Amino acid sequence: xxxxxEINTDKFLxxxxxxxxxxxxxxxxxxxxxxxxxxxxxxxxxxxNVLRTLKNNKGAPMKLYMIxxxxxxxxxxxxxxxxxxxxxxLVNREVCEKNRRQxxxxxxxxxxxxxxxxxxxxxxxxxTINTKWSQAEAETIGRLLDQVRS
Numbered sequence: 001x002x003x004x005x006e007i008n009t010d011k012f013l014x015x016x017x018x019x020x021x022x023x024x025x026x027x028x029x030x031x032x033x034x035x036x037x038x039x040x041x042x043x044x045x046x047x048x049n050v051l052r053t054l055k056n057n058k059g060a061p062m063k064l065y066m067i068x069x070x071x072x073x074x075x076x077x078x079x080x081x082x083x084x085x086x087x088x089x090l091v092n093r094e095v096c097e098k099n100r101r102q103x104x105x106x107x108x109x110x111x112x113x114x115x116x117x118x119x120x121x122x123x124x125x126x127x128t129i130n131t132k133w134s135q136a137e138a139e140t141i142g143r144l145l146d147q148v149r150s
Contacts, residue, residue, distance in 0.1 A: 023145075030129075037121045041114055046076045047085055051115055054091060054107035061094075061104035090114060 003022045004010045012018040034045050043051070053070045054062060068078045082105055085091040090111035096102040107115075133141065 023148075033125060034122070037118065037125060041118060042088065043085075043090075043114070044081075046071070046073050047081055047090075048118065049073070049076075050078070050081050050085060051090060051107060051111050054105060055112060055115055059106065061106050063096075063102055064105065067105065085111070 003018065003025060007021075007025065012021065031045060034048075038045060038048055049070075049072050050067055053067050064078050064082065067082070068074075068076070071078065082091060082093055086093045088110075090108055092106045092108055094104045094106075096104050130138070
């Protein structure tokens with residue numbers, strides 16, 4: 001469906017303006033789709049991002065700043081996210097013995113189990129999206145979005 005139909009307008013200042021609005025609208029649409037998948041597990045997409053970051057670190061403990069550097073949402077309050085995940089038993093949070101001001105965060109077995117349940121659902125969502133673009137189109141979209149941020 002065209003953006004104009006989705007947001008019930010045909011007035012844009014320029015093609016560039018339309019493109020920016022389309023990126024924002026589509027990002028929101030993707031996040032809503034992801035939140036629909038995550039909701040039954042009781043975690044937000046930011047919390048999912050923390051869990052994936054910890055899992056990708058192959059069991060090695062991470063500091064809060066390391067997690068923050070890898071977040072998609074750079075404005076996320078990582079301390080709060082980690083605490084909520086800790087309360088759910090999905091991560092461990094331990095004071096570093098060498099420096100009491102630092103905290104080591106690791107994913108728990110329960111956290112890994114949750115990711116194993118979520119991963120096929122996320123992959124299915126992505127597969128649906130992937131069928132809409134060729135490999136070349138996906139590369140072009142990725143390159144153009146990288147240009148926007150550079």
